[in-house]
Amino acid sequence: MTKAQRRVIQAGALGIIALACFSEVKFRTLPGAIVPELSREWYLVLADLVPGSSFVLAGLIASSLRPRNRVGLLMIGVGVGLLTRNAVLQQRVGQMSVPAEVVLHFVSPLWAVLFLQLLLAFPGGQLVSRVDRAVVRSFYVVVPLAAILAVVVASYPLLGPMGQPVFDIKSPAGLIYFVCLVIGSGLVIRRWFVGGRARRRSMSPLLWPMVPITIFFVLSVAAVLGVLITPVPLVGLKNFLYSLATVFPLFLVALPVGFLVGLLRSGLDMSSVGDLVVKLSGGLAPERLQPALAEALHDPSLEVAYWLPAQEWFADLEGRRIEPPAGDSERAVSVLGDPSSPVAALVYDSALVHEGQLVDAAAAAVRLALENARLQVQLRAQLEEVRQSRARLVEAADSERQRVERDLHDGAQQQLVTLLLSMQVTKAEAMRHSDPETAMLVDANIATLRDALGELRELARGIHPTILTQAGLVPAIRSLTERCPIPVDVIGELGDVRLAPPLEAALYFVVSEAITNAVKHSKGRRMCVSLGRRSGLAIVEVSDDGVGGAELSLGSGLRGLTDRIAAVGGRLMVKSDHAGGTTIHAEVPCG
Amino acid sequence: MPERVLIVDDHVGFRRLAGRLLKEIGREVVGEAGTGEEALSESRRLKPDLVLLDIQLPDLDGFVVASTLSSEPQAPAVLLVSSRDARDYGPRLYGCGALGFMTKGDLSAESLEALLGP
Numbered sequence: 001m002t003k004a005q006r007r008v009i010q011a012g013a014l015g016i017i018a019l020a021c022f023s024e025v026k027f028r029t030l031p032g033a034i035v036p037e038l039s040r041e042w043y044l045v046l047a048d049l050v051p052g053s054s055f056v057l058a059g060l061i062a063s064s065l066r067p068r069n070r071v072g073l074l075m076i077g078v079g080v081g082l083l084t085r086n087a088v089l090q091q092r093v094g095q096m097s098v099p100a101e102v103v104l105h106f107v108s109p110l111w112a113v114l115f116l117q118l119l120l121a122f123p124g125g126q127l128v129s130r131v132d133r134a135v136v137r138s139f140y141v142v143v144p145l146a147a148i149l150a151v152v153v154a155s156y157p158l159l160g161p162m163g164q165p166v167f168d169i170k171s172p173a174g175l176i177y178f179v180c181l182v183i184g185s186g187l188v189i190r191r192w193f194v195g196g197r198a199r200r201r202s203m204s205p206l207l208w209p210m211v212p213i214t215i216f217f218v219l220s221v222a223a224v225l226g227v228l229i230t231p232v233p234l235v236g237l238k239n240f241l242y243s244l245a246t247v248f249p250l251f252l253v254a255l256p257v258g259f260l261v262g263l264l265r266s267g268l269d270m271s272s273v274g275d276l277v278v279k280l281s282g283g284l285a286p287e288r289l290q291p292a293l294a295e296a297l298h299d300p301s302l303e304v305a306y307w308l309p310a311q312e313w314f315a316d317l318e319g320r321r322i323e324p325p326a327g328d329s330e331r332a333v334s335v336l337g338d339p340s341s342p343v344a345a346l347v348y349d350s351a352l353v354h355e356g357q358l359v360d361a362a363a364a365a366v367r368l369a370l371e372n373a374r375l376q377v378q379l380r381a382q383l384e385e386v387r388q389s390r391a392r393l394v395e396a397a398d399s400e401r402q403r404v405e406r407d408l409h410d411g412a413q414q415q416l417v418t419l420l421l422s423m424q425v426t427k428a429e430a431m432r433h434s435d436p437e438t439a440m441l442v443d444a445n446i447a448t449l450r451d452a453l454g455e456l457r458e459l460a461r462g463i464h465p466t467i468l469t470q471a472g473l474v475p476a477i478r479s480l481t482e483r484c485p486i487p488v489d490v491i492g493e494l495g496d497v498r499l500a501p502p503l504e505a506a507l508y509f510v511v512s513e514a515i516t517n518a519v520k521h522s523k524g525r526r527m528c529v530s531l532g533r534r535s536g537l538a539i540v541e542v543s544d545d546g547v548g549g550a551e552l553s554l555g556s557g558l559r560g561l562t563d564r565i566a567a568v569g570g571r572l573m574v575k576s577d578h579a580g581g582t583t584i585h586a587e588v589p590c591g
Numbered sequence: 592m593p594e595r596v597l598i599v600d601d602h603v604g605f606r607r608l609a610g611r612l613l614k615e616i617g618r619e620v621v622g623e624a625g626t627g628e629e630a631l632s633e634s635r636r637l638k639p640d641l642v643l644l645d646i647q648l649p650d651l652d653g654f655v656v657a658s659t660l661s662s663e664p665q666a667p668a669v670l671l672v673s674s675r676d677a678r679d680y681g682p683r684l685y686g687c688g689a690l691g692f693m694t695k696g697d698l699s700a701e702s703l704e705a706l707l708g709p
Contacts (some may be wrong), residue, residue, distance in 0.1 A: 409647075409674060413674045414605075414674060416696075417605065417695040417696060418608065420696055420698075421605065421608035421609065421695070424608075424612060424698065424699045425608055425612060425615070427699075428611075428699075429615075432615070446699075453674075454696070457674075457676060460675075461678075461679065465679070466679040466680070467678065467679050470681070470683055471682060471683050475681035475682050479678045482678065483678065
């Protein structure tokens with residue numbers, strides 16, 4: 001909308017207020033007014049004029065403050081609608097020509113549809129959801145037609161003598177009007193509950209005036225239903241409603257103020273951008289960037305997704321892949337930077353969707369910091385990739401060890417076993433044929449073959465211990481300690497649930513290497529393997545009472561174990577001094 | 592004293608040679624099986640006194656077969672064998688209902704006779 005068009009609308013709106021005031025004053029001061037029971041008291045004059053006028057004035061302020069936002073125009077529309085309705089209420093239309101009266105009756109209930117549109121479009125000014133758009137469009141047709149039907153055909157007015165809406169559900173038109181009200185209220189309530197904090201923050205100033213208005217509507221409906229159900233009129237409730245109807249316009253006055261306040265609260269104001277810039281100048285760590293933006297945009301649900309060009313996907317601050325949602329009625333997405341090579345994407349409450357300029361201003365302020373953060377995220381993503389690749393390598397190596405062990409078992413070991421049994425049969429036959437010389441010769445070969453088979457078995461076990469796969473980590477460790485020449489105590493447990501195979505393998509080889517080292521170098525007399533599970537970690541500690549002197553930097557064994565434990569996300573520590581022996585502590589995350 | 596033996600192993604060569612050794616010590620080999628399922632059905636059909644059972648079979652685990660057999664009425668004695676040794680199986684060897692375990696490398700007429708009786 002151009003500036004000139006806005007000026008025309010603003011001038012027109014003011015003109016309508018002036019016309020309404022003039023008409024009202026003239027009508028009230030006419031001798032023999034058409035509604036004599038209302039009297040000509042001035043507070044009633046104000047009560048008729050003020051709600052519509054305040055909507056128009058608040059709308060004018062809103063449209064000049066936020067010229068791109070349609071909320072101002074919608075408020076003006078509601079105000080004009082209320083003033084028109086007032087004319088209908090005073091039955092001045094009776095003095096008009098019939099076509100003019102029909103047009104006025106057609107237009108007058110539109111304020112209610114405009115009001116619903118305002119509620120559903122607030123604070124952005126546009127209807128984002130398809131459902132909202134469809135409902136509002138259909139109401140623009142159904143509600144005026146129902147009003148015409150009520151007045152022209154069924155002679156059921158929609159407004160009471162005090163200006164309060166009348167939901168006479170005994171009439172078809174009233175029923176349509178009532179159904180529209182229920183659907184509209186449902187949509188507004190849903191919008192409140194599914195909206196994020198940003199939306200609620202901007203809608204909250206509407207709550208106070210809306211509460212008595214809603215109570216009034218509910219009681220009106222209750223009164224009508226009460227009359228329908230019981231023959232005795234609910235006199236007390238009706239009297240209460242009439243008194244509430246007297247002050248009803250005052251609540252309508254509070255509404256436009258609420259809209260105006262909510263609109264001003266909805267977006268990012270320049271002071272919050274200023275605060276953001278001040279924070280940035282003081283140096284803002286990447287992890288503080290998202291909270292700072294969320295604070296500046298008054299949207300705690302705001303998320304930043306960083307674009308990783310090498311991977312061609314978005315990631316969070318930790319470098320983990322995330323998929324920003326497609327913009328919908330609840331969440332909006334703004335991609336920052338060149339679309340072919342974006343820097344980041346902001347995902348925020350759709351209440352801010354029409355504050356594009358302000359979101360852009362905040363984004364521009366943090367652009368450099370976002371670039372820096374993205375580099376960090378990229379680095380983290382690469383590190384994560386390296387970590388995963390290392391874990392995959394270790395896993396592949398474990399699988400390969402397992403395969404080699406199986407091949408040895410199924411191949412060479414089986415053949416040697418067959419050969420051994422064959423020689424046992426030969427020996428038995430030689431014995432049966434009383435040929436002890438042959439039997440002795442075969443027996444010597446059997447002994448050699450048995451040694452070879454034993455060595456092959458040890459080799460296979462070193463490559464991958466079958467017991468680890470068959471029975472789990474604890475039995476595998478116990479089996480290791482049973483073969484150890486130094487006495488080893490095994491204390492503690494790792495629970496009933498087995499660890500993942502890569503974790504079991506990593507911890508097993510730590511114990512195996514630690515026992516081998518202790519036997520070779522520690523000169524200790526006793527060892528202890530301690531097992532435990534706490535705070536989501538599986539912990540294995542191997543200690544000896546030997547001479548100490550072990551260091552991570554010395555020898556490739558401990559270094560290799562450190563890498564292996566790190567590959568599964570754990571850590572390995574070595575404590576070794578000459579007085580207290582050596583303790584190797586390994587812990588891995590086990591969920 | 593077990594007289595009638597069922598040999599279960601997926602290697603034909605092992606079955607043949609183990610059969611020869613058992614015959615040397617006067618046992619009757621009543622049947623052979625190459626899989627765990629076959630072992631169960633042959634054992635139920637032939638009702639042997641002893642099943643010489645390899646742990647690693649192509650379908651069922653030898654421990655599972657031993658456990659199933661030992662829970663049946665007129666259960667045969669089960670001697671588990673493997674080319675791996677007892678340390679490779681740990682606690683799984685106990686509580687599966689088997690009479691004992693022997694590595695295949697230790698199988699001989701003497702060792703079988705010592706275990707099963709003359």
